[in-house]
Amino acid sequence: MSEYKPKIVALVCNWCTYTAADLAGTSRLSYPAEIRMIRLMCTGMIDQKYILKAFLDGADGVFIGGCHPGDCHYIDGNIKAEKRIGGTRNLLSQFGFEPDRLALQWIGASEGPEFQHNMTAFVERITALGPSQVADRMIL
Amino acid sequence: MMMYPLNSPDQGIVQTVRSMLQELLGKKLADAVLVLASNPWSDVPMPTLFTDPDRMEGVDPLAPVAPVSSARQASALTRSPSGKTVVLVLRPCEIRALIELVKLNQCSLENAIIISMDCLGRMENKIFSDEAKTGPGITERFLSSPELQGKITTTCSTCNDFLPENADITLCTLGAEPGHMGFEALTDKGKALLESLGFKKGDDLPKRKQDIAALADKRSLSKKELFDATALQMSTIDGFQTFIGRCLNCYNCRTACPVCYCKECVFLTDVFAHPPELLLERATRRGAVKMPTDTSMFHLTRLSHIGHACVGCGQCSSVCPSDIQVADMFRTVSEKTQAFFNYTPGRDVTEPIPQLVVRNGKRGD
Numbered sequence: 001m002s003e004y005k006p007k008i009v010a011l012v013c014n015w016c017t018y019t020a021a022d023l024a025g026t027s028r029l030s031y032p033a034e035i036r037m038i039r040l041m042c043t044g045m046i047d048q049k050y051i052l053k054a055f056l057d058g059a060d061g062v063f064i065g066g067c068h069p070g071d072c073h074y075i076d077g078n079i080k081a082e083k084r085i086g087g088t089r090n091l092l093s094q095f096g097f098e099p100d101r102l103a104l105q106w107i108g109a110s111e112g113p114e115f116q117h118n119m120t121a122f123v124e125r126i127t128a129l130g131p132s133q134v135a136d137r138m139i140l
Numbered sequence: 141m142m143m144y145p146l147n148s149p150d151q152g153i154v155q156t157v158r159s160m161l162q163e164l165l166g167k168k169l170a171d172a173v174l175v176l177a178s179n180p181w182s183d184v185p186m187p188t189l190f191t192d193p194d195r196m197e198g199v200d201p202l203a204p205v206a207p208v209s210s211a212r213q214a215s216a217l218t219r220s221p222s223g224k225t226v227v228l229v230l231r232p233c234e235i236r237a238l239i240e241l242v243k244l245n246q247c248s249l250e251n252a253i254i255i256s257m258d259c260l261g262r263m264e265n266k267i268f269s270d271e272a273k274t275g276p277g278i279t280e281r282f283l284s285s286p287e288l289q290g291k292i293t294t295t296c297s298t299c300n301d302f303l304p305e306n307a308d309i310t311l312c313t314l315g316a317e318p319g320h321m322g323f324e325a326l327t328d329k330g331k332a333l334l335e336s337l338g339f340k341k342g343d344d345l346p347k348r349k350q351d352i353a354a355l356a357d358k359r360s361l362s363k364k365e366l367f368d369a370t371a372l373q374m375s376t377i378d379g380f381q382t383f384i385g386r387c388l389n390c391y392n393c394r395t396a397c398p399v400c401y402c403k404e405c406v407f408l409t410d411v412f413a414h415p416p417e418l419l420l421e422r423a424t425r426r427g428a429v430k431m432p433t434d435t436s437m438f439h440l441t442r443l444s445h446i447g448h449a450c451v452g453c454g455q456c457s458s459v460c461p462s463d464i465q466v467a468d469m470f471r472t473v474s475e476k477t478q479a480f481f482n483y484t485p486g487r488d489v490t491e492p493i494p495q496l497v498v499r500n501g502k503r504g505d
Contacts, residue, residue, distance in 0.1 A: 048444035049406070049437070056437055058425055083481070083495050084444075090480045091444050094473055096376040137377045139428050140384060140435040 006060035006126040007135075010037045010119070011046055015073040016109045017065030023112035031119035034126075035063070042066075043104075044077020048088045051102060055092075058135040061101045061126035065118070068106040078106070097134055101126060143312070144323045144334050145342035153321055154200055154279050157311060160323075161201075161255075162193035163337055164227060170253060171224035174214060175201050183269040187213045201229045202257060202313070204282045204292065205268035209398035209455050211237035215247040227253045231262075232304040236451035236486020237398035239306055243493055246401055253329060256304030257311040258352075260289055261296030264458055284318055295454025295467045298363040300356050305487060309334060314355065315348025370465070370472040383469060384439055386462040389432040393456035393466045394442060399449040399485070407438055439466075443473050448494055449485045450474035 012018045018039045024031065040046065043066035054062045064085060066078040085104045093099040103125075105118050146156055164170050177188040178198040185203045187210040190196050211234040217226055230238065235256055241247050260283070263271065271288060272278040282288045290297075304310050308330030312322045322345055325331035374380045391407060394400050406412070412434055414422075423429045447470070456466035478484060481494035 049441045052437055052440045052444065056440075057422075080495065087448070087477060087480060087495065088444055090477060091440070091447065091473060094371065094476060095374055095380040095440070096378075133377050136426070138381065138436055139426055140381050140387070140430045 004127065004131065006034050006123065006131070007058060008034050008036065008061040008063060008123060008126060009054040009059045010035050010063040010065060011040055011043070011050065012037055012065040012107075013043050013067055013073075013078070014039055014041050016067040016071065017105075017107040017115065019109035020065075020107045020111045020115040023110065024115045027112050029112055029116040031116045032123040034123050035119055042072065042074050042077035043081035044072070044074060044079075046081055046084065048084055048091075051085070051088050055097065055101070055132065055134050056138060058132070060129070060132045060135065061103070061122060063119070063122050064102075064104045065107045065115075066104070068108050071108065098129060098132075100129065101132060142325045142331060142341055143344050144325065144339035146311075146321050146323055146339075150319075152277070152280055153283065153313075153319070154202065154277070157201060158196060158199045160337060161190075161199055161227070161229070162196050164333075165190065165193040165196075167336070169225075169333060169336055170227045172217075173199075173227040173229065174210065174217060175199050175227075175229035176203055176206070176210070178203070183272070184265050189213075189217065200279055201255075202283065202311070203268075203279045204260065204262050204288070205265060206231060206234075206262045206453075206455075207265055208396065209237060209453050210234045211241065211398035211453075214238050214252070215241045218247040218249065218252055221248070221251070223251070225251050225253065227255060229255045230304075230307075231453075232256055232259050232301060232307075233299070233451045233453040233486075234398065235304055235306050236301070237453065239486040239489050240399045240449045240451065240493075241401060242489050243491075244401055249489070253309075253333060254304075254307045255309045255311065255330075256307035258314040259296075259299075259302040259304070260313065261292030261299070261302075263291050264293055267291055280318075283313060293454050293458065294366065294465070295452060295457060295471070298359060298366045298471075299452055299454075300359040300363055301452065302355065302359070303352065306489070312345055312348065315345040315351040321345075366468060367472045367475060370468045374469060374472070380436070384435055384464060386464055387435045387439070388462055389435055389438060390461060391438070392459040392461065396455040396459040397442075397446070398453060398455070399446050399451065400442065406441075407434075439469070443470065443477075447474045447477035448481050448483050450478075451486050 051062050066081055072078045089099040089102050103122055107115050161173050173190045176185045178185040178200055184205050184207050185200050210230050214228045308327045310324045312324050323334055325334050374383050450470050452471045454467040460466055483494045
């Protein structure tokens, strides 16, 4: 199964994690190509259904990257995201979804190397988990 | 807490409560009353808004049936100031839902007086209708017959939140001999109202505490059994799919849900009106897709949006045309969600909604 390449959706905040990705790019720090990154204005705008849709449409993992607490461009969007994602993880675990496939990390705008490190680690984690049961079995 | 005994051995409890509500309107202590009432055109009592005491002959707030959650109706009545005082006669779960709607800025309870009751549960419409046909006085028969009380919905028989919170007045049926029930004033508003109606303070009902504890124990036990069984059933991808497999995507559960309040639900928008090529692509991805699509998406989204606010009224199961026990799933999951957020819906109107409100208890808007 060395050929297995997970599909990963990353929902990242415009002001920090996306900027960190930019910094990683300009610093020539590479990260795995399995990540499909979607830029949002704030993690606070992530509705639970974005995460659900990603999983139900076949994502093996969902990564959410936002600003460190206290640094949110919109004051407290990241804290809202933290609550919602905590609730979603709690919910999904009750239906046989693996909660480890959903990650939330704070990555600041200046943290290019951290971005690279987090992406690499997340892809490794999902690769180790293997293909998602939801992607394979859920037809409803 | 103060008990105001209600001695009605001759009249019967239904007539006594009806007279009390008629007097409320007659004495102009309120402008309108929203209460469950039977009418000649329906075999189940419906929530009805009264302003004329002479029209109230069908009023029956203790009837063991609730074709809709009156919380929605109560909210429609109080969503903007009308300058009128309305009395809302609601079940405990309906009050909890109403409190959640207040928090969501859907209504205000400023000019409302809430009267509630010890809730012994409700039957499904069909069962109620059949039982009511077997003779007169279904409500009184229900209150005194353990056999009829055994015919309530699964949700009600596994509900241990049967005492109202946030009501002004409770009609106490637990611990009372037939014909000797009592009103309990829970707020100053309720106390003033009962005293204006000429009720006199009296002794507590002797067996009340004991009866409440006995019912709570019984209900908690059956609740645990149901939740454990449901959790186990849903705990795998296949189990979850089996649970909701017959879903038609009719969204009745969403319509009946008193706390699912969005006027523009995403599931009715073009977001889910997929073009043919997308449907075909979905099918291609897994080799098969059940149609109508997005069933698991629908239930999981509802669970994640309002799981914290589920008041356990069971209407979602009652309205399901496919007999899916939606409420069992919702209540089982919501109990965990509510524990996760350390949140109890309907408990306190000042308690912030966990996902909307952040640090320092301040609103994030």
